[in-house]
Amino acid sequence: MTKGRTTTPASNAGQKPGSSVDRFFAVSFLLMLGTSFVTLASTGKLDIVSVVLVFAALGVRLWGYSSGRNLQISPKTVTSLAVLYIPFFVLDFLFFSAGTTSLESMLNATAHLVLFAAVTKVFSAVTRQDYAYLAALSLLMILATAVLTVKSTFLAFLTLYILFAISTLISYEIKRSIETSGRVASAPLPVLQGRPGIEHAMLGAAAGLGLGTLAAASLIFFVIPRYRSGYLNSIGTRTENITGFSGSVNLGDLSRIMQSSTVVFRVLPENNFRNYTGVKWRGLALDSFDGRHWYNDNTKQIAVQPVSHGHFTIPRERGIQNRPVKTLRYKVLLSPISSDVVFVAASARMITGPMHLLTLDETDSLHDGRYDFSSVQYEVISQVGLPSPSTLKATPDTYARDIRLLYLRLPPKIDPRIKVLAEKVTSPADNNYDRAVQIRNYLRDNFGYTLEEQKVDPADPIGSFLFTTHNGYCEYFASAMAIMLRTISIPARLVNGFQTGSYNRLGKDFIVRARDAHSWVEVYFSGYGWIPFDPTPPDPHPVIASGLDDYMDALTLFWAEWVVNYDFSHQVRLATQVEIQLHRVHDNVSHHFYRLRTAMAGLALKLEAGLVAHKFLLLFVLLVTAAGIALLASEWSIQELRFILALKFPRSDRPLTVEEATLSYHHFLNIVREKGFLKLPSETPEEFAEKISPPTLRGAAREFTRLYNAARYGGTRPSLPALRGMLRGISAACGQANLKS
Secondary structure, three states, rough: OOOEEEEOHOOOOOOOOOOHHHHHHHHHHHHHHHHHHHHHHHOOOHHHHHHHHHHHHHHHHHHHHHOOOOOOOHHHHHHHHHHHHHHHHHHHHHHHHOOOHHHHHHHHHHHHHHHHHHHHHHHHOHHHHHHHHHHHHHHHHHHHHHHHHHOOHHHHHHHOOOOOOOHHHHHHHHHHHHHHHHOEEEEEEEOOOOOHHHHHHHHHHHHHHHHHHHHHHHHHHHHHOOOOOOOOOOOOOOEEOOOOOOEEEEOOHHHHOOOOEEEEEOOOOOOOHHOOOOOOOEEEOOOEEOEEEEOOOOOOOOEOOOEEEEEEEEEOOHHHHHOOOOOEEEEEEEEOOOOOHHHEEEEEEEEOOOOOOOOEEEOOOOOOOOOOOOOOEEEEEEEEOOOOHHHHHHHOOOOOOHHHHHOOOOOOOOOOHHHHHHHHOHHHHHHHHHHHHHHHHHHHHHHHHOOOOOOOOOOOHHHHHHHHHHHHHHHHHHHHHHHHHHHOOOEEEEEEEEEEOOOEEEOEEEEEEEEEEEEEEEEEEEEOEEEEOOOOOOOOOOOOOOOOHHHHHHHHHHHHHHHHOHHHHHHHHHHHHHHHHHHHHHHHHHHHHHHHHHHHHHHHHHHHHHHHHOOHHHHHHHHHHHHHEEEEEHHOOHHHHHHHHHHOOOOOOEEHHHHHHHHHHHHHHHHHOOOOOOOOOOOOOHHHHHHOOHHHHHHHHHHHHHHHHHHHOOOOOOOHHHHHHHOOOOOOHHHHHHHHO
């Protein structure tokens, strides 16, 4: 006992484990604490030094328990370490944990202090209060992680934490019961000493209780009423810096994100997913180019008035009313990004989402005016129909004044060879549509796609691309096509967005990653508006997702859709789907029962007709079956039956066999038993024959016994007819004796 601290027998976990329960408790406790710390570290909020040091300390302590080494440190050592940490805390606050503000520095230094206290407590825990403190700390780390992150990995860590926590509680309760029963750790129960079976039993119980707890918690989570929507949307999210979607974009900005596999958004189509082949997710259109970067000259945006709360009808673009109608309905799950652009397919007609202010700029690009850099989901109806090539070929080459002034403007300094090249490439064409197609095909066929940095002239990157490197990525292809079109008086602009993405058949969604970022060109046609053209050739080395990626993405989608964003509307949808499924199951069961009833009725009719048609055969089968059942129910064996038949209907004078002799004696015993004579097991056949009365029956019994012994043990064997006559005589004598009596 230490001064001021009461150590009970139950507080012996810090010493070398004396039983399987001690060892199981110690390992489970450390795994629980380690899992909670790993969960907290997965948020990325802890510095790498703290993570490494705490991991190392927990690993050493776990190794000590598993190897049976005593790594306990004394209270005196703990006190010394605490005194030494005081000046380090000051240095940590002033230098090592320097943040943007003094408060942030203090919070970081305090977090380090708490981790230091936890590590020292792990190596010095003796009393139940010490372990309770560490258990509470582990729970606080789990709760802090729930606030700091919304990643799907939290579910895996939470599952492990629950399993280890339950195994810790189970082993602790068993350990406490053993110790309070008067058996100290120095003399553990013999049934538990060195027995791995108890460890397996505790592990199985913990696994069963843990899985049951998770199942019950999941049911409660989905059933408990929800009154707010998406309350975790803006908590613990990490904003991804997505370049290329601001009002001013340097040539090359898009390439910075095109090598990242970060998921930017997901699209859940309501239509057949094959209708989305080739669809591009339009982000931001840019109208002006100064030779090195694209920008919008007019940054004015107009607010789109909602028709009701969260429902917006988007004004029609110029010329879209003349296009064929083809609509797509889909939902977008946007991750936290550093842009307020609202991504849609082609031309959005209606948007439903949590936007408080939806705006439209001069290039018909949509913006969330009050975007707070958190994850958001919205539903869209888009018009994606395009006029046929023959229709576009017939459009006039005249344009409105505002279109000419803005979308035919060229950089102040432009390589004159670009115009010569554009005229040469389009010389066979006699309309603007064919000219645009020929420039697009020229770039696709004669230039290579690569994300590797090329040696271009920073003063004239488009000229270098067209006449020197002949290699580049989508921004260079799209910029070159737009400028070439403008040199021959065809209005064009650059659009930054994303390609369709990869379709996940498990999650039934399109996964759009940062590497799917793309630039293309929109060309203006009078009467039909802006028509997209993509001059970029396909990537020669596309990234192909594996089957495991589909499973992980499907899990992430479920987590984001049905856990993080689970609200009252999701609850209504879930209840509706459950009701629909229950009705469907009821209808299927009713249908199967109806089919079964109909089939059984038809079978009964066929059976009835068959019985009527074969009634004699049925009678014979029934008689044979009844005889078989009677035989099975009787005490006779097959041999006895054969003997009785042979005795009743003898076919020859053959002598008895040994088996038949035995059976005949049993038959004799049955006959005299009816007279009241019962042979005792201790009596010989001769002794039994002598006690039979009257004398006439006794004489017949003696003669039968003599013949039986001769047939059974050697001698002259009687024939079946003779035996039959003798048994009949005995039976008749028994009958006469009954009459006289």
